[in-house]
Amino acid sequence: MSPKIKFDKWTDLYAKRTVALRSSAIRDLFIVASRPDIISFAGGMPDTRSLPMEMIAEATKKVLRKEGAAALQYGSSEGHPGLRECILKLLAEDDIHTDLDDIIITDGGQQALDLLGKIFIDPNDTIIVEGPSYVGAIQAFSGYQANMISVPLDENGLSIDSLSQTLGDLKKRNQKAKFIYLVPSFSNPAGVTLSPERREALLKITKKHDLLVIEDDPYSRLKFGGGKIPTLRSMDDSLIYMGTFSKIFSPGMRLGWITAPKPIIEKLNFAKQASNLCSSSFTQRIVEEYFTNYPWQSYLEKQTALYKERRDIMLKSLEKFFPSDARWTKPEGGLFLWVTLPKFINTAELLAKSINEAKVAYVPGEAFFADGSGKNCMRLNFSYPNKEQVAEGIKRLGELIKSQTKLYKTFTGKLRLNND
Ligand SMILES: Cc1ncc(COP(=O)(O)O)c(C=O)c1O
Numbered sequence: 001m002s003p004k005i006k007f008d009k010w011t012d013l014y015a016k017r018t019v020a021l022r023s024s025a026i027r028d029l030f031i032v033a034s035r036p037d038i039i040s041f042a043g044g045m046p047d048t049r050s051l052p053m054e055m056i057a058e059a060t061k062k063v064l065r066k067e068g069a070a071a072l073q074y075g076s077s078e079g080h081p082g083l084r085e086c087i088l089k090l091l092a093e094d095d096i097h098t099d100l101d102d103i104i105i106t107d108g109g110q111q112a113l114d115l116l117g118k119i120f121i122d123p124n125d126t127i128i129v130e131g132p133s134y135v136g137a138i139q140a141f142s143g144y145q146a147n148m149i150s151v152p153l154d155e156n157g158l159s160i161d162s163l164s165q166t167l168g169d170l171k172k173r174n175q176k177a178k179f180i181y182l183v184p185s186f187s188n189p190a191g192v193t194l195s196p197e198r199r200e201a202l203l204k205i206t207k208k209h210d211l212l213v214i215e216d217d218p219y220s221r222l223k224f225g226g227g228k229i230p231t232l233r234s235m236d237d238s239l240i241y242m243g244t245f246s247k248i249f250s251p252g253m254r255l256g257w258i259t260a261p262k263p264i265i266e267k268l269n270f271a272k273q274a275s276n277l278c279s280s281s282f283t284q285r286i287v288e289e290y291f292t293n294y295p296w297q298s299y300l301e302k303q304t305a306l307y308k309e310r311r312d313i314m315l316k317s318l319e320k321f322f323p324s325d326a327r328w329t330k331p332e333g334g335l336f337l338w339v340t341l342p343k344f345i346n347t348a349e350l351l352a353k354s355i356n357e358a359k360v361a362y363v364p365g366e367a368f369f370a371d372g373s374g375k376n377c378m379r380l381n382f383s384y385p386n387k388e389q390v391a392e393g394i395k396r397l398g399e400l401i402k403s404q405t406k407l408y409k410t411f412t413g414k415l416r417l418n419n420d
Contacts, residue, residue: 017123020142033361039393041380042361044188044335046247050303052294059289067285075281077273078265079105079257082288087243087257090291094220095234096241098259104268105279109218109244109256113140115275116214116240116258119267120178121146128166128180130158132338132368132377134188134216137181148370149177155329157194158182160201167209179212179240184232186219186334189368189379193332196229203236213239218247218256219334221300224308226332233259240264245287247335248300253283307335310382313390321398323405328380335383338365340376341401344408347378350400358396 033040063071078084084103091098106112113136121127121144129137131150141148151162163180170177184194194202206213215232233241244256258268272278290296311331318328318339328339341347348364355361365377382390 017143017145020145021139029361029363032355038355038359038361039385039389039396040361041382041385041393041397042363043381043384045381045384046251046335047303047306047383048250048252050299050306051250052299055294056286056290059294060286063282063285063289071282071285073281075278075284077104077269077278079103079279080281080284080288082292083255083284084257086288086291087259090243091241091259094231096231096259098237102262102265103257103259104265104272105284106256106258106272107254107276107279108246108251109216109242110136110140111272111275112242112244112256112258113137113216114143115268115271116179116242117141117144117146118271118275119264120212126170126175126177128163128177128211129370130182130187130190131371132189132365132374132379133181133370134183135363135367137216138368138370141181142370146178150370150373151180153187153190153192155192157184157187157192157198158202160198160205163202164205167205167211171209176209177211179214180206181214181216183216183219185217185229186222186331187336188219188334189336189363189365190338191329191331191334191336192338193229199230199232199235203232207236214242215239216242218242218244221248222304222307222335223333224304224311224331237261249287249290249296253280253287255279255283255287304333307383310385310387310390311337313387314380314382314394317391317394318398321395323398323402326401335381337380337382339378339380340365341378342405343376345401345404346375348375350404354397354400358400360393360397360400362397 029042032038033042081100083105084100087103088100106115117140121141123145124147126147126149127141128149128151131152133150138148149166151166152159186193213232217231220231231241233239238261240258240260242256242258245253246256314337315330326339326341329337331337348366351364363379365374365379366372368374368379385393
């Protein structure tokens, strides 16, 4: 903002929905967390340093030589057919069978969330999200003035008992949620995965209550081992499934997709036209070329192995340096883990000290709840910092948290360490 403008004289002109528009805690942290003196566990970034730059340069050149004019032109709103073919193949590998026409390309998963909000949410509509949920989804849905109800998670993902209770309560009040949004595999922020039994149970209960399901799945291919877990969409073709190239390739390409039943795709297409006409014809073709003619799987495998190594170091360091009553999730894939600290620690208040003194950044837990809970929690990212930074950062953070605990003991005369 220009330093000369002190007051916002346009306040009366803004639409009411802008009241709910906030900057995300993660975007706010972006600048500080990218300072070279800070070890950042705050981002959600894949390690693009390990991508094959020469191959991507070659793929880009090929696109320009082969179909430069089209790549530099507007494209169709539903997306470049060649890239949708690639997506169709990726989906088939996950037992998701759909038509080319039932896929729409978006500017990453984030635009998919915004478009879904745009076509489904009227002010005060109730929707159900996980507690904690992806901060960008909370931000997108808040923009359409949704009334968000959080259903808690545990190590096995969304609590089906709590969901059942929530849906029952809504029914008693003659209300109905428009949809449930969830990240069932290696979730952001918690790093947990919905168990196969709960997947079955979720679909049973959503069917019973005629509740639309939105499955957001950026992370299922970033798996550290074990057997394949079926996507919800492979078990039920009436739901909405979102994917993205951001975590399996590059967020810089800004490309994701939605597959959904035809009438929903049609509405999304109209919303997309109004939003940005089409996604980049250029990056769509580069991604198509890379996913068709280059060994992207082997680079993704290498990256995933790197993330696993960093996760292992983070888990070991947490064990060693965090207070014994802190708890954390043990993700089997993805980019994040979730730490729960004793109740008296407020991670948002601790953040300034953590950045200024320990030189470590993380995202405070309350950013991931629509209702302001999660104050004693934090999200830690292990995909971007290197091994040494992970070990050192967790050590410093652990020491800071322990010093807070000591301080609390001094003030209160007691050490209330249990999570009461
Ligand atoms: C669960 C989830 N959905 C969507 C997104 C949006 O990512 P993008 O717009 O880069 O695809 C993210 C990014 O971190 C995410 O974690």
